[in-house]
Structure formats: structure tokens, C-alpha cells
Amino acid sequence: MTTDTTTLKTPEPTADTATGTGPLYWTVALGGVATIASTFLSWTYTAEFPGDLTVYGYPGGLQVLTLVAGALLVLFALAALDTKGLRWLTPAGANKPLKLLALGAFGTTWYTVLAIAVELGGLVNLEPGGFVAAVATLIPLAALRLPDDARPLSRPKELPSWAEILIIVAAFAIGLYAVTYGIDTEYPELFIGYLITLGFAVAALIKAGLVQRFSALTATYRGIAVIAAFVAAAAFPFTQSTxxxxxxxxxxxxxxxxxxxxxxxxxxxxxxxxxxxxxxxxxxxxxxxxxxxxxxxxxxxxxxxxxxxxxxxxxxxxxxxxxxxxxxxxxxxxxxxxxxxxxxxxxxxxxxxxxxxxxxxxxxxxxxxxxxxxxxxxxxxxxxxxxxxxxxxxxxxxxxxxxxxxxxxxxxxxxxxxxxxxxxxxxxxxxxxxxxxxxxxxxxxxxxxxxxxxxxxxxxxxxxxxxxxxxxxxxxxxxxxxxxxxxxxxxxxxxxxxxxxxxxxxxxxxxxxxxKLEFLKxxxxxxxxxxxxxxxxxxxxxxxxxxxxxxxxHETGQLDVPQQQKLTDDPAAGTAKAGA
The missing domain is CATH 1.10.3470 (ABC transporter involved in vitamin B12 uptake, BtuC)
Structure with a gap:
């Protein structure tokens, strides 16, 4: 009679079963979807506010920044819910990045709403889409209730060399686009919104551990990273018409x-x-x-x-x-x-x-x-x-x-x-x-x-x-x-x-x-x-x-002596405790 020694592996716990934060992640994701949807509505009925936020079905001006913030919210919320597929986005933890992204979407959208009210003379100048956007960005603030899940960076799964090089090239291409967008902003309101969105997004990427992983990649492929950085910088004039x-x-x-x-x-x-x-x-x-x-x-x-x-x-x-x-x-x-x-x-x-x-x-x-x-x-x-x-x-x-x-x-x-x-x-x-x-x-x-x-x-x-x-x-x-x-x-x-x-x-x-902010004098x-x-x-x-x-x-504690259980004055007792 043989005994089956095969054991069933316990499934890896998900965010929902392990910490009970699944509903909060879903709330943040749904808030991000609502934020994205609000950018396809008209936020004001007059084109006097720069960026033309009067069009339905086509985001413009500051709406684009809110759209980007909402998309990042959805992406990182799904990364927090998925233990395998998108989890590579949050190697150092998902909760802090989600909090920062929620604040970024809230800050960009509410800055836009208040700017419309101030420049045009009151909230009466807002279309329903503007109120929908303001309410939609309040929903992801549920992320502020998430506990701290920061963890040390683990060694990432090894990728083929061509894939790692492609990641480096893509990162510099995105960086070129972000810098070009900021330099090309045509009016101060858009530039201020750009700073708000970019600041919270970069902070979220740092807290998620992606910047550290990218730094490790560039250190491995230093020559390729230098060439990619130079090509990205040299490409800037080709993106300009004037x-x-x-x-x-x-x-x-x-x-x-x-x-x-x-x-x-x-x-x-x-x-x-x-x-x-x-x-x-x-x-x-x-x-x-x-x-x-x-x-x-x-x-x-x-x-x-x-x-x-x-x-x-x-x-x-x-x-x-x-x-x-x-x-x-x-x-x-x-x-x-x-x-x-x-x-x-x-x-x-x-x-x-x-x-x-x-x-x-x-x-x-x-x-x-x-x-x-x-x-x-x-x-x-x-x-x-x-x-x-x-x-x-x-x-x-x-x-x-x-x-x-x-x-x-x-x-x-x-x-x-x-x-x-x-x-x-x-x-x-x-x-x-x-x-x-x-x-x-x-x-x-x-x-x-x-x-x-x-x-x-x-x-x-x-x-x-x-x-x-x-x-x-x-x-x-x-x-x-x-x-x-x-x-x-x-x-x-x-x-x-x-x-x-x-x-x-x-x-x-x-x-x-x-x-960009010359009007402040x-x-x-x-x-x-x-x-x-x-x-x-x-x-x-x-x-x-x-x-x-x-x-x-910063106090890192690297030089601190590890705390050990104090030994008593009795040598025998001390030996016993040390042996234990």
C-alpha cells in the first residue's frame, strides 16, 4: 500500500484575503475610472478659460492631466489587487504610491475647478462635467486609509537582455515626452497643473520602487543608458515647430x-x-x-x-x-x-x-x-x-x-x-x-x-x-x-x-x-x-x-548595536541564555 506524498500548495494570498484592503483598492480603481470618464465631459461653457474645456468627448488642456492622473490610479490599484500580473509596478509596496496618486488627481482637478471659478467669476461657470470631476477625485482619497505596506526591494525576475534594453529606451522616450510637454505648455494654468501632476507622479514612482529598479538597469547597461539619454536630449529640437x-x-x-x-x-x-x-x-x-x-x-x-x-x-x-x-x-x-x-x-x-x-x-x-x-x-x-x-x-x-x-x-x-x-x-x-x-x-x-x-x-x-x-x-x-x-x-x-x-x-x-510663471513677478x-x-x-x-x-x-540605524537580551550577573544563567 503506497502513500501519496503529494501535497497541495497553499495559494498565494491576494491583497483582499491577506490584509482585507481589497475593497479599498476597488474603490480607488472605480474612482480612477470615474475620474477618467469626467475628462470626456465639458467642464465649463465658455472658451474664455484657456485650453477649451467646453468640448464633450475630447479632453483638452488641464483635462488631459486629470486623465493621466486617473489612468495611473487605475493602473496602480489593479497592481495592488493582482499578485502576479501587474505587481511588478509596486516592488516596494502599493499603498504609499496610491495615496500620492490620489492626492495628485485631487490636487490637479480641484486646482482646475478653482481656477475656473476665480478667473471666470464663480462656480456658476462650471458645467456638470466640472462638478462630476470634483466629486470623482474625492473617491480615490479612500486610499488614505490604507495601511503602510512598504517592503524591501526584492530581486526582480530576470528578463532577456533585449527586453531590459527596451525598458531603458521606453523610459527615456517617456521622459522626453514629459519634459517636452512641460516646456511647451502655452499658459500658466496648464504649467501649474503639470507641476502638480508630475510632482505626485514622480513621488509615487519613487515610493513604488520603480525608480530604484530603473537605476539598477541603467547601471547594468551603462553604455546603452548614456546613448539613450543623449539621443533623447538631442531629439528635443526635432519636436519643436518654432x-x-x-x-x-x-x-x-x-x-x-x-x-x-x-x-x-x-x-x-x-x-x-x-x-x-x-x-x-x-x-x-x-x-x-x-x-x-x-x-x-x-x-x-x-x-x-x-x-x-x-x-x-x-x-x-x-x-x-x-x-x-x-x-x-x-x-x-x-x-x-x-x-x-x-x-x-x-x-x-x-x-x-x-x-x-x-x-x-x-x-x-x-x-x-x-x-x-x-x-x-x-x-x-x-x-x-x-x-x-x-x-x-x-x-x-x-x-x-x-x-x-x-x-x-x-x-x-x-x-x-x-x-x-x-x-x-x-x-x-x-x-x-x-x-x-x-x-x-x-x-x-x-x-x-x-x-x-x-x-x-x-x-x-x-x-x-x-x-x-x-x-x-x-x-x-x-x-x-x-x-x-x-x-x-x-x-x-x-x-x-x-x-x-x-x-x-x-x-x-x-x-x-x-x-513659465512670469506673471507672478x-x-x-x-x-x-x-x-x-x-x-x-x-x-x-x-x-x-x-x-x-x-x-x-537621515537616521538609518545602520550603526545601531542590535538589541540583545541582557544576561544576568549569574554566569551559569548567562551561559544558559546565551546558549538558548
């Missing part, structure tokens, strides 16, 4: 490149430089003087490559000359001296007008009529047809600045991982200890100061040709429009000091948001200050922080 928004993208790249140069000084070496924008001005003025401008005091015209090298070298010289006597100071004293240098540069440029000083910079009038770059017969000021599409003049400068930023990224990454880069980090953490270990602190800091100045000067040479004029007011410590020293420093801190992608992200946000600085306060409170290490900063600013 140069209106390409100019914004060019200025973002200039601002981001200068911020990355400042990251060498502040993020790696720990030197608080409050006059860094002056080096950008040195490069710009140098390029303006030697590039054949009709207003230049010198009748010379260098070719493009020579003008770029001249601007970078002059900035390097200024960096050494200014750094040599000041870098023996530390902390606040160094910050005050560099702040003074930035203001001295601006005042000197004002006084070199032929009256208060030699005629070199035309004083407050600056140097206008800077000619467009011409590189081997390629005129950057003329449109060109590439791959069957016509690219305007700013598209040419965008691609040039993209190459310059890649060069700066390469220099930064090589310097960061070199012996001198490790010396910078040692100086930043504890200069006294680093000096005691044999590091020449003054020489190391001077190298960082000179390198940062060179990178800023390189960006300044391109900025002079893009703007076609340079004036002293462009290089202040603080002002409503970047780049200036305050915004550059904020970009490094906001993005994450000591990283590559952090300052790039911080600079992009700090340039794009003021450019002086209130921009108020919002900027409030945002920095909130950032320092909830994420002091920056949006994209390195591991060292995360350990420094």
Missing part, C-alpha cells in the same frame, strides 16, 4: 552646465562660493570682445574654437588670481570674500565705459551685436535642414550646448573619481584631518576653484552668442531671473550636492519655473523661498542625493 521654446531649452542647458561647474566647488570641495556667476560673465565678456562685435573695443574676430578657448582660459586665470589669496579662508569668511568678488566684477564692467575707466565694455550698455557662431562654414544663426526637418538658429545652439554639457559631465565624473576628487571630498568633510593625512589643502582647493571657473567660462562663451549681447546686470548675486549666484547655489543644493544628475535637475527646475522670490524652506525640512540632502548625504541627514 524656436519659441527651444530658446528656453538652450538657457536651461547653459544654466545646468554652470550649476554643474559650481558643483565642483561646492559639492565636491565644500567651498561656499557666492560670486560664481562672475566667472560666467568673464567667459561671456571675453567671447564678446574677441568675436568681432561691432561694439567691441578691439577690432579682432577669433574663430569659434579660439573664442571658446580664450574665454575658458581667461576664466581659469581669474579663478587662480582670485582663489590664490582667498582660499586660505574658510566657511563664512570665504563666502563673504567670493560674494565681494562677484559684486566687484559687475561694478568693474560698469566702469569700463571710457569715462570712469578704459573703454572696454561700454559700461551699462554692454557689448551688443555679437555675431552668430560660424564653425567650418556652418552658420549657427541660419536655419538648417537635418533629417528632412528644418532646425532654427536656437536649435543649432541647443545641440552645441548639449555637447558642451556632455563635456562638462565627463570632466566632472572623471575628476570626482580621481585621486584629486577624493582629496576634495576629504577636504569637504574635515579639512584639518585631511591636512594631517598629508593632503595639501590650499593646492587642492585652488584646483577645484580653477576648474569650476573654467567650466563656467566655457558656458559663458556660448551664452554670449546665444543672447547676442552681454550687460553687467546679467551677472548679479541675486535677481528675479537666473542665472545668478543665488539661483546657481540653490540649484546645486536643490538637486543634490556632489552628484551629476542632481544639479542638472535643480537647474532645470529653477530656470523653467520662473520662465516679485512673488516668484516668495515662492522660491518657501520651496527652499520645505526642501530643507523634508529633504535636506536634495532631490537626487548620493549615499553619503542620505546617511548624514
Amino acid at each position: 524656436d519659441q521654446y527651444t530658446l528656453i531649452a538652450v538657457n536651461i542647458l547653459i544654466f545646468a552646465t554652470v550649476a554643474l561647474g559650481l558643483n565642483v566647488v561646492v559639492g565636491l570641495a565644500g567651498l561656499l562660493d557666492l560670486g560664481y556667476v562672475a566667472f560666467l560673465g568673464v567667459g561671456a565678456y571675453t567671447a564678446a570682445i574677441v568675436s568681432g562685435s561691432t561694439a567691441s573695443a578691439f577690432d579682432i574676430q577669433f574663430p569659434f574654437w579660439a573664442a571658446v578657448l580664450t574665454g575658458a582660459v581667461v576664466s581659469l586665470i581669474f579663478g587662480v588670481v582670485i582663489g590664490a589669496p582667498t582660499l586660505r579662508l574658510r566657511g563664512d569668511y570665504l563666502a563673504i570674500v567670493t560674494l565681494g568678488f562677484g559684486e566687484i566684477f559687475r561694478i568693474v564692467m560698469l566702469n569700463l565705459d571710457g569715462e570712469s575707466g578704459p573703454q572696454i565694455t561700454n559700461g551699462p550698455n554692454g557689448i551688443p551685436n555679437i555675431p552668430d557662431l560660424n564653425f567650418f562654414g556652418y552658420d549657427f544663426g541660419e536655419p538648417h535642414t537635418v533629417l528632412g526637418m528644418e532646425l532654427g538658429s536656437y536649435a543649432n545652439y541647443y545641440l552645441l550646448m548639449l555637447l558642451a554639457m556632455i563635456l562638462v559631465v565627463l570632466v566632472f565624473s572623471r575628476a570626482q573619481n580621481s585621486r584629486i576628487g577624493r582629496a576634495w571630498v576629504a577636504i569637504r568633510e574635515d579639512e584639518t584631518a585631511a591636512t594631517a593625512m598629508g593632503i595639501n589643502g590650499f593646492r587642492v582647493k585652488l584646483i577645484a576653484f580653477a576648474l569650476g571657473a573654467t567650466l563656467a567660462g566655457l558656458a559663458g562663451t556660448v551664452q554670449a552668442h546665444v543672447q547676442s549681447t552681454v550687460v553687467p546686470e546679467m551677472y548679479q548675486f541675486a535677481g528675479p531671473v537666473p542665472p545668478n549666484s543665488a539661483f546657481l547655489l540653490a540649484a546645486v543644493i536643490l538637486g543634490g550636492m556632489g552628484t551629476i544628475s542632481g544639479p542638472l535637475l535643480g537647474a532645470s527646475l529653477l530656470y523653467l519655473i520662473p520662465a 516679485d512673488y516668484q522670490l516668495l515662492g522660491f523661498g518657501i520651496a527652499l524652506i520645505l526642501l530643507m525640512r523634508f529633504r535636506p540632502e536634495g532631490l537626487i542625493a548620493n549615499r553619503r548625504a542620505q546617511l548624514e541627514y
Whole structure:
């Protein structure tokens, strides 16, 4: 007689049977469906509100953002209900992402409803679809009752190489579309709604663990990820029909490149430089003087490559000359001296007008009529047809600045991982200890100061040709429009000091948001200050922080001694407990 040893496997518990949260997930999913359906209704009867929200059956303007938020809600709610099919969307837990997405859909929709009421003069201007949308986004708020289900990231199921590469390509394509959509927003209401939706969506993806998994993929296929990122960035001009928004993208790249140069000084070496924008001005003025401008005091015209090298070298010289006597100071004293240098540069440029000083910079009038770059017969000021599409003049400068930023990224990454880069980090953490270990602190800091100045000067040479004029007011410590020293420093801190992608992200946000919200005028600085306060409170290490900063600013418990049961003074009892 044989015994059947086959045992039945217990089915894996679902979200409903394991935690009893199934009804809440279904509520969130149904709320998401209702939110999507509301976007196909008319929200207002007049086309005076931008975006034309009067059409039935076709979402427009801010309705599209509500549609996206609703679709993400449904997708993640189904991922929480399904243990196998869509669960790959929530490797670190589903409840926190659902809460964030519910708040995002609620915030975007109610912002739209209130904006309609304020701009058109009351809730009477809402069509039934607007009320349906407002009520529909209240339903997913049931997710706020979900318990915390955060869990450590598990090793994902291995996919074929082609599938992982396809995921990387698709992610960068989605990123390109999201960035393009934000830059191309035509009115402030749409841009504010875009920021609300994007902010909650990105936070949800981080909490779900998808960003960490994507980072692991890019680390595995680093070469392919770099190529995909470059292709996505280079494809931006081909998505534009005019140069209106390409100019914004060019200025973002200039601002981001200068911020990355400042990251060498502040993020790696720990030197608080409050006059860094002056080096950008040195490069710009140098390029303006030697590039054949009709207003230049010198009748010379260098070719493009020579003008770029001249601007970078002059900035390097200024960096050494200014750094040599000041870098023996530390902390606040160094910050005050560099702040003074930035203001001295601006005042000197004002006084070199032929009256208060030699005629070199035309004083407050600056140097206008800077000619467009011409590189081997390629005129950057003329449109060109590439791959069957016509690219305007700013598209040419965008691609040039993209190459310059890649060069700066390469220099930064090589310097960061070199012996001198490790010396910078040692100086930043504890200069006294680093000096005691044999590091020449003054020489190391001077190298960082000179390198940062060179990178800023390189960006300044391109900025002079893009703007076609340079004036002293462009290089202040603080002002409503970047780049200036305050915004550059904020970009490094906001993005994450000591990283590559952090300052790039911080600079992009700090340039794009003021450019899109010009109607706020002086209130921009108020919002900027409030945002920095909130950032320092909830994420002091920056949006994209390195591991060292995360350990420094947050209590991780990694160094805590595991709690063990105390042994009694009786050796026998202690031995028994230890053996147990």
C-alpha cells in the first residue's frame, strides 16, 4: 500500500484575503475610472478659460492631466489587487504610491475647478462635467486609509537582455515626452497643473520602487543608458515647430552646465562660493570682445574654437588670481570674500565705459551685436535642414550646448573619481584631518576653484552668442531671473550636492519655473523661498542625493548595536541564555 506524498500548495494570498484592503483598492480603481470618464465631459461653457474645456468627448488642456492622473490610479490599484500580473509596478509596496496618486488627481482637478471659478467669476461657470470631476477625485482619497505596506526591494525576475534594453529606451522616450510637454505648455494654468501632476507622479514612482529598479538597469547597461539619454536630449529640437521654446531649452542647458561647474566647488570641495556667476560673465565678456562685435573695443574676430578657448582660459586665470589669496579662508569668511568678488566684477564692467575707466565694455550698455557662431562654414544663426526637418538658429545652439554639457559631465565624473576628487571630498568633510593625512589643502582647493571657473567660462562663451549681447546686470548675486549666484547655489543644493544628475535637475527646475510663471513677478522670490524652506525640512540632502548625504541627514540605524537580551550577573544563567 503506497502513500501519496503529494501535497497541495497553499495559494498565494491576494491583497483582499491577506490584509482585507481589497475593497479599498476597488474603490480607488472605480474612482480612477470615474475620474477618467469626467475628462470626456465639458467642464465649463465658455472658451474664455484657456485650453477649451467646453468640448464633450475630447479632453483638452488641464483635462488631459486629470486623465493621466486617473489612468495611473487605475493602473496602480489593479497592481495592488493582482499578485502576479501587474505587481511588478509596486516592488516596494502599493499603498504609499496610491495615496500620492490620489492626492495628485485631487490636487490637479480641484486646482482646475478653482481656477475656473476665480478667473471666470464663480462656480456658476462650471458645467456638470466640472462638478462630476470634483466629486470623482474625492473617491480615490479612500486610499488614505490604507495601511503602510512598504517592503524591501526584492530581486526582480530576470528578463532577456533585449527586453531590459527596451525598458531603458521606453523610459527615456517617456521622459522626453514629459519634459517636452512641460516646456511647451502655452499658459500658466496648464504649467501649474503639470507641476502638480508630475510632482505626485514622480513621488509615487519613487515610493513604488520603480525608480530604484530603473537605476539598477541603467547601471547594468551603462553604455546603452548614456546613448539613450543623449539621443533623447538631442531629439528635443526635432519636436519643436518654432524656436519659441527651444530658446528656453538652450538657457536651461547653459544654466545646468554652470550649476554643474559650481558643483565642483561646492559639492565636491565644500567651498561656499557666492560670486560664481562672475566667472560666467568673464567667459561671456571675453567671447564678446574677441568675436568681432561691432561694439567691441578691439577690432579682432577669433574663430569659434579660439573664442571658446580664450574665454575658458581667461576664466581659469581669474579663478587662480582670485582663489590664490582667498582660499586660505574658510566657511563664512570665504563666502563673504567670493560674494565681494562677484559684486566687484559687475561694478568693474560698469566702469569700463571710457569715462570712469578704459573703454572696454561700454559700461551699462554692454557689448551688443555679437555675431552668430560660424564653425567650418556652418552658420549657427541660419536655419538648417537635418533629417528632412528644418532646425532654427536656437536649435543649432541647443545641440552645441548639449555637447558642451556632455563635456562638462565627463570632466566632472572623471575628476570626482580621481585621486584629486577624493582629496576634495576629504577636504569637504574635515579639512584639518585631511591636512594631517598629508593632503595639501590650499593646492587642492585652488584646483577645484580653477576648474569650476573654467567650466563656467566655457558656458559663458556660448551664452554670449546665444543672447547676442552681454550687460553687467546679467551677472548679479541675486535677481528675479537666473542665472545668478543665488539661483546657481540653490540649484546645486536643490538637486543634490556632489552628484551629476542632481544639479542638472535643480537647474532645470529653477530656470523653467520662473520662465513659465512670469506673471507672478516679485512673488516668484516668495515662492522660491518657501520651496527652499520645505526642501530643507523634508529633504535636506536634495532631490537626487548620493549615499553619503542620505546617511548624514537621515537616521538609518545602520550603526545601531542590535538589541540583545541582557544576561544576568549569574554566569551559569548567562551561559544558559546565551546558549538558548
